[in-house]
Amino acid sequence: MPGHADTKRKPEKKFERRAEDRPGEILSAARTLFERKGFTATRTDEIxxxxxxxxxxxxRYFADKEAMLVAIVETVQIPAKDRMVRLVQSFEPPFAPKLGILAHTWYQMVQAEGIDGIPKMIMAEAGNFPDLTKLFKARLHDSIIGMLTTLIRRGVESGEFTCDDCDYSARYLLGSLMFLGLWNNSIGKYADDPMDAERYIGIWHKAACAHLGAPIPAAAEDDT
Structure with a gap:
């Protein structure tokens, strides 16, 4: 009718939502293939x-596979790391029990989000893609080491921990904890006796406390 606004609904754009979702769909497909076949063996036409x-x-969305991997690190790995950093920053003494909380939270997040495959792939192909490896080290590894080093130093300053090399102690704790995810995402898939994550984390917690000269919390004793 004259003088009235047109109340007819405009037809929805059929592919509007899909177009917005495409970067995420591409990265999801790339991540699955990278983890299953390896970065080098995966072809862009397969993705x-x-x-x-x-x-x-x-x-139109990504120039090459390297750009996809960088985007995966930035949208999946780094946000997960940032959540762990915020958790550790919230810790207050005593810190020994918090090591167990940290390990359990990390593993639950790894399982829920499946974020252990990319580190395994980058470690396997580090020599072929040094720039990507350097990016991963700078944006993830070094930040996590810094987080753990700060936590250990806070424990030393509070008198709870005894440690004369906080930096390498952080590397030891991270490396031994990462082994669980790397194993379960590789050899563990084909093992007749899969790794019991709870038992492993319980032993890791006790070993971490012993290394740092802290009393072993009751929770760590119960885990094993």
Missing amino acids: AAAAGISKGTLF
């Missing part, structure tokens, strides 16, 4: 097919 798009469409 495009897994994401349900053409290869040309894929290149």
Whole structure:
């Protein structure tokens, strides 16, 4: 009618939502293939097919596989790391029990979000892609080491821990904890006796406390 606004609904754009979701779909497909086949062996046409798009469409969003991996690190790995950093920053003495909380929270997050495959892949192909490896080290590894080093130093300053090399103690704790995820995402998939995460973390917690000269919390004793 004249003088009245047109109340007819405009037709929805059929692919509007899908277009917005495409970067995430591409990265999800790339991540799955990278973890299953390795970075070098994965082809961009395979990623495009897994994401349900053409290869040309894929290149509208990402220039190459390296750009996809960087995006995966920035959208999946780094946010997970940031959550762990915030958790550790919230810790107050005593710190020994918090080591167990940290380990359990980390493993639960790894399991829920499946974020252990990318570190395994980068470690395996570090020599082939040094720039990507340096990025991973700078944005993730070094930040996590800094987080653990600060936690250990706070324990030393409070008189709870005894440690004369906080930096390498942090590396030891991270490396031994990462082994659980790396094993379960590789050899553990084919083992007849899969690694019991709770038992492993319980032993890790006791070893961490012993290394740092702290009394072993009752929770760590119960874990094993």
